[in-house]
Amino acid sequence: MTEIATPASAATDEARRQAEICNACRYCEGYCSVFPLMFRSRTFADADIVELANLCHNCRGCYYACQYAPPHAFALNLPRALAEVRAESWQRYAWPSALARLFQRSGVALVVAIVLAVAAIFLAMGALRPTGGRGFYAVLSHGAMVAIFTPLFLLPFLAMARGLARYWREVGGERVRLADLAAATGGAARLDNLAGGHGEGCNFEAGDRFTNTRRFAHQATAAGFLLCFAATASGTLYHYGLGWEAPYSLFSLPKLFGVPGGVLLTAGALALGLLKVRADPDLGAPDLWGGDIAFVLTLALTGATGLMLYAAGGTPLVPVILALHLGTVAAFFLTTPYSKMAHAFYRFAALVRDAQRRR
Amino acid sequence: MSAPAPHYDVIVAGAGNAGLSAAIVAAEAGARVLVLESAPPAYRGGNSRHTRNFRCMHEGPLAVLTGRYGEDEYLDDLMRVTKGKTDADLARLVIRNSPDCLAFMRAHGVHFQPSLSGTLSLSRTNAFFLGGGKALINAYCNAATDLGIAIAYETEIRHVVVGEGGGFEALEVEVAGERRIVAGRTLVLAAGGFEANLDWLAEAWGPAARNFLIRGTPYNRGAVLRDMLDQGAASVGDPTQCHCVAIDGRAPKFDGGIASRLDCVPFSIVVNKDGRRFYDEGEDVWPKRYAIWGRLVAAQPDQVAFSIIDAKSADLFMPSLYPPVTADTLAELAAKLGLPAAALEETVAGYNAACRPGAFDPTELDGLATEALAPAKTNWARPINEPPFCGYMLRPGVTFTYLGLKVDESARVMGPRGRYPNIWAAGEIMAGSILGEGYLAGFGMTIGAVFGRIAGREAAAVANA
Numbered sequence: 001m002t003e004i005a006t007p008a009s010a011a012t013d014e015a016r017r018q019a020e021i022c023n024a025c026r027y028c029e030g031y032c033s034v035f036p037l038m039f040r041s042r043t044f045a046d047a048d049i050v051e052l053a054n055l056c057h058n059c060r061g062c063y064y065a066c067q068y069a070p071p072h073a074f075a076l077n078l079p080r081a082l083a084e085v086r087a088e089s090w091q092r093y094a095w096p097s098a099l100a101r102l103f104q105r106s107g108v109a110l111v112v113a114i115v116l117a118v119a120a121i122f123l124a125m126g127a128l129r130p131t132g133g134r135g136f137y138a139v140l141s142h143g144a145m146v147a148i149f150t151p152l153f154l155l156p157f158l159a160m161a162r163g164l165a166r167y168w169r170e171v172g173g174e175r176v177r178l179a180d181l182a183a184a185t186g187g188a189a190r191l192d193n194l195a196g197g198h199g200e201g202c203n204f205e206a207g208d209r210f211t212n213t214r215r216f217a218h219q220a221t222a223a224g225f226l227l228c229f230a231a232t233a234s235g236t237l238y239h240y241g242l243g244w245e246a247p248y249s250l251f252s253l254p255k256l257f258g259v260p261g262g263v264l265l266t267a268g269a270l271a272l273g274l275l276k277v278r279a280d281p282d283l284g285a286p287d288l289w290g291g292d293i294a295f296v297l298t299l300a301l302t303g304a305t306g307l308m309l310y311a312a313g314g315t316p317l318v319p320v321i322l323a324l325h326l327g328t329v330a331a332f333f334l335t336t337p338y339s340k341m342a343h344a345f346y347r348f349a350a351l352v353r354d355a356q357r358r359r
Numbered sequence: 360m361s362a363p364a365p366h367y368d369v370i371v372a373g374a375g376n377a378g379l380s381a382a383i384v385a386a387e388a389g390a391r392v393l394v395l396e397s398a399p400p401a402y403r404g405g406n407s408r409h410t411r412n413f414r415c416m417h418e419g420p421l422a423v424l425t426g427r428y429g430e431d432e433y434l435d436d437l438m439r440v441t442k443g444k445t446d447a448d449l450a451r452l453v454i455r456n457s458p459d460c461l462a463f464m465r466a467h468g469v470h471f472q473p474s475l476s477g478t479l480s481l482s483r484t485n486a487f488f489l490g491g492g493k494a495l496i497n498a499y500c501n502a503a504t505d506l507g508i509a510i511a512y513e514t515e516i517r518h519v520v521v522g523e524g525g526g527f528e529a530l531e532v533e534v535a536g537e538r539r540i541v542a543g544r545t546l547v548l549a550a551g552g553f554e555a556n557l558d559w560l561a562e563a564w565g566p567a568a569r570n571f572l573i574r575g576t577p578y579n580r581g582a583v584l585r586d587m588l589d590q591g592a593a594s595v596g597d598p599t600q601c602h603c604v605a606i607d608g609r610a611p612k613f614d615g616g617i618a619s620r621l622d623c624v625p626f627s628i629v630v631n632k633d634g635r636r637f638y639d640e641g642e643d644v645w646p647k648r649y650a651i652w653g654r655l656v657a658a659q660p661d662q663v664a665f666s667i668i669d670a671k672s673a674d675l676f677m678p679s680l681y682p683p684v685t686a687d688t689l690a691e692l693a694a695k696l697g698l699p700a701a702a703l704e705e706t707v708a709g710y711n712a713a714c715r716p717g718a719f720d721p722t723e724l725d726g727l728a729t730e731a732l733a734p735a736k737t738n739w740a741r742p743i744n745e746p747p748f749c750g751y752m753l754r755p756g757v758t759f760t761y762l763g764l765k766v767d768e769s770a771r772v773m774g775p776r777g778r779y780p781n782i783w784a785a786g787e788i789m790a791g792s793i794l795g796e797g798y799l800a801g802f803g804m805t806i807g808a809v810f811g812r813i814a815g816r817e818a819a820a821v822a823n824a
């Protein structure tokens with residue numbers, strides 16, 4: 001496998017400066033997976049810093065515990081330093097990079113993307129008005145939806161896969177074993193790295209107090225997201241496998257997944273946004289604040305418009321809500337490799353790599 | 360007309376481990392408590408902010424502590440490092456109460472972690488705070504806030520007003536350049552030592568002390584201690600004693616903390632600014648010797664020394680705060696460190712010639728000694744001949760001072776007319792009552808935790824009576 005060189009950057013140099021101080025101190029060893037990995041080395045190559053950065057979950061425990069945090073001259077703010085490196089690394093892996101620079105930073109860009117996508121769906125509805133179909137398929141045929149969404153799903157998927165492959169090469173990842181995946185899945189499911197090493201959670205919205213609120217809000221969002229995904233997948237299965245067409249009853253799989261999924265996604269994402277508003281922006285990458293907020297709001301909008309679509313079934317509101325929902329989903333998928341959503345992929349890869357290093 | 364009754368039952372001087380322990384216990388006993396702290400919030404917690412663990416007795420595995428560490432073994436360890444200059448009764452009191460401190464800490468939000476990588480030798484005796492001492496201070500300050508304790512920052516105590524009857528009445532404090540009076544029923548003094556007061560250190564040590572680095576907070580200037588001593592409070596401890604270690608000479612003047620520690624000495628030769636050796640670098644394992652090197656360096660010209668190693672030893676010790684100065688030749692290294700090149704080359708050549716073949720083992724006393732060299736290096740003596748060569752500048756770094764207030768087993772401070780009726784002391788300000796010299800890693804926090812809790816309990820009882 002060819003090694004990929006990490007380009008030099010001011011953010012990497014700053015994180016390295018801080019990591020070297022941590023390595024002489026080590027007080028934060030028990031907070032997360034970052035420190036045990038850090039303390040295995042005496043010196044840090046650029047790629048090592050990228051690996052540490054992607055493993056960091058920004059729990060902020062090490063900031064509030066640090067006797068060298070500003071105004072101390074050592075100016076330790078590891079959560080921020082690693083967040084900056086992380087953001088840079090995702091930009092570098094993204095293809096094209098410029099889109100990541102845009103969507104990471106600019107919440108407005110994401111809003112514009114949603115508006116454009118909703119408008120495009122409206123146009124499609126007008127142009128491709130179906131002659132039959134029930135429920136929302138009377139507004140946009142199933143065939144048209146598939147034709148629109150297949151590329152929307154595949155393009156970002158390819159871009160993401162390309163980015164992940166580059167990340168994997170840069171951090172020197174090895175062949176993945178089942179046990180690595182199992183360890184990483186466990187770590188992600190429990191969000192171990194937001195548990196503070198003691199289970200009382202992270203330091204996010206409540207300063208130096210630990211709470212599990214962010215951990216739970218994140219898992220509600222993630223579970224909601226996966227349930228919504230399962231709802232769509234089961235709908236596809238019904239449609240093609242069983243020949244049953246939407247709308248489905250409340251006790252069908254798409255609804256059993258979709259309704260709680262939509263509720264969790266909406267509530268979880270709104271909670272994440274609220275926490276972010278309360279948290280200190282200087283302990284993350286402040287430039288990314290707007291993009292991150294827009295991202296969680298997009299998630300919430302996806303969930304909310306899905307639920308509204310269900311509630312509006314049979315009313316004249318369906319076309320409007322359908323366009324809103326599909327447009328949001330389309331914008332969400334298209335921007336995945338460039339928005340905060342990329343974190344899910346890189347962080348999971350970092351957990352897999354960490355499992356490999358521990359074995 | 361009588362003065363209005365003081366609003367606070369207990370006033371605590373200093374928001375470090377000892378002061379906050381006292382404040383929390385007093386508030387839990389129902390007292391109205393005020394903590395006065397000279398530092399701003401970011402620097403609260405004094406030297407406790409820089410700690411990593413406390414030493415705890417235990418009869419079997421306890422939380423993160425492995426094995427057993429009994430009372431007698433603990434006391435023996437203490438007697439050995441202090442060469443018997445220990446008040447055995449007070450020491451036993453501290454040791455016996457240490458397991459309760461662990462429970463107290465946990466109940467008030469302090470978390471522990473297994474001993475840090477590189478410090479395995481302490482896993483049986485010392486319980487490490489997760490995140491270090493600042494995390495402990497944060498937890499205590501949150502617990503204090505929840506108990507309704509008021510903490511006034513940037514408030515420096517300048518004078519303890521003792522009334523006609525010999526009891527504490529009020530404090531003169533300075534806030535934003537203005538003097539104010541704060542009255543209270545009882546007082547707990549937990550304002551640390553005077554190690555950040557360079558003038559005072561210079562009185563005891565001579566002008567050389569001005570070149571010392573202060574490892575901890577710049578706020579422990581000893582104002583309260585000096586004021587109490589001036590009023591005739593009984594003192595203990597030798598004013599010329601301080602815990603002083605050799606640290607990275609590039610560290611900041613104050614507050615460099617643990618990261619400025621250097622563990623390279625046993626694998627190096629140490630020369631002064633004239634390029635000459637002056638002491639056996641391999642006398643014993645580093646944890647047993649690091650505390651004498653501060654004084655050794657302090658006795659050299661300009662209070663500076665240089666630890667020189669070669670490539671084969673560069674990875675044998677904990678990483679340093681700053682990378683070492685490196686060079687491909689000794690002459691170049693000397694130039695970079697500001698040492699006379701010829702003298703350094705001569706010292707290294709003489710040392711190399713005195714090294715003998717033998718098995719080198721960095722983990723224990725390996726007996727690999729120099730022959731016919733003065734001063735000898737009695738362990739880990741390998742020639743320094745593999746480039747790149749590395750050098751670290753060393754300076755004395757003061758951890759804490761010993762001179763303090765004399766207390767009894769109830770933490771009550773001794774005054775000119777016997778015990779003060781309503782003044783207690785806890786932590787570094789009274790640690791000299793227990794240790795006369797030497798130091799056992801983790802004992803400072805244990806003293807503060809035990810005596811802080813005693814002081815808080817006693818003060819609340821007197822205030823409520």
Ligand SMILES: Cc1cc2nc3c(=O)[nH]c(=O)nc-3n(C[C@H](O)[C@H](O)[C@H](O)COP(=O)(O)OP(=O)(O)OC[C@H]3O[C@@H](n4cnc5c(N)ncnc54)[C@H](O)[C@@H]3O)c2cc1C
Nearest residue numbers: 373375376377397405406407411516575786787801803804
């Ligand atoms: C780098 C370093 C590492 C250490 N590591 C350990 C360790 O791992 N384990 C251990 O047991 N010990 C360790 N020690 C020693 C330990 O720090 C002390 O023994 C302990 O912190 C003393 O606690 P204290 O509460 O008495 O004082 P401090 O924690 O120093 O608190 C005193 C407080 O009083 C305030 N103050 C001072 N003067 C005034 C005034 N006039 N008015 C108002 N407030 C005032 C100060 O700002 C400070 O906040 C270490 C020391 C240093 C420097």
Ligand code: SF4
Nearest residue numbers: 022025026027028066
């Ligand atoms: S963040 Fe601060 S306290 Fe934690 S390991 Fe690094 S230097 Fe030490």
Ligand code: SF4
Nearest residue numbers: 032056057059060062
């Ligand atoms: S912010 Fe949290 S996860 Fe990141 S390095 Fe610090 S303690 Fe670890």
